[in-house]
């Protein structure tokens with residue numbers, strides 16, 4: 411059975427005081443046991459966040475990790491560093507990293523392989539640009555992104571993978587894919603996994619949707635059968651909104 415997940419991507423927002431108060435606010439709220447809740451503060455605050463969420467059901471994850479094991483890579487953070495402070499999951503391939511840091515499929519595959527071989531689970535992000543959807547190329551673009559990266563992995567690694575379909579035109583724009591567009595793409599993604607592996611693998615992987623999810627549109631999107639939750643940017647910075655989005659994904 412696949413997991414329901416709501417993960418907050420805090421991006422480059424919040425200093426120490428804001429990070430601490432947002433986590434304390436979240437800890438006061440009731441969540442739903444059937445939804446895994448994750449937050450991803452910026453690197454400098456990960457250890458503080460881990461200490462703060464102690465004894466709650468919130469998992470702290472990283473927004474990124476470097477593709478090399480260690481060495482002269484100024485400003486970067488390694489898998490081993492993250493593991494040493496108790497991080498067990500990271501985002502990889504967020505569109506903002508693909509665009510602003512030129513992370514291509516080759517680099518992303520290196521990151522994925524290094525993370526998974528060191529027991530750092532991943533939420534792998536991908537999705538098409540607006541012109542690609544407008545030219546009706548979105549299925550092929552997504553298929554290529556997957557075939558060049560996660561679909562190259564051994565089947566047994568798929569239990570450590572969550573996918574996040576994030577159409578770039580919907581990230582931080584206020585524009586959301588319709589529930590039908592999300593469902594159609596998620597079903598297609600599951601079909602790609604089925605073709606590369608088997609039914610168990612394709613049915614067991616959680617596929618999140620990301621792109622301007624808010625309390626007002628979350629229920630409809632999460633109600634689609636192949637949408638297992640969301641990766642939330644802007645709305646995850648507000649504890650109450652984040653709670654409502656988690657509630658929208660719960661069957662309890």
Ligand code: PEP
Pocket residue numbers: 419576580581582583584620621622623641642643644645
């Ligand atoms: C994201 O950055 O992953 C994201 C989905 O952002 P937003 O919810 O703000 O569109």
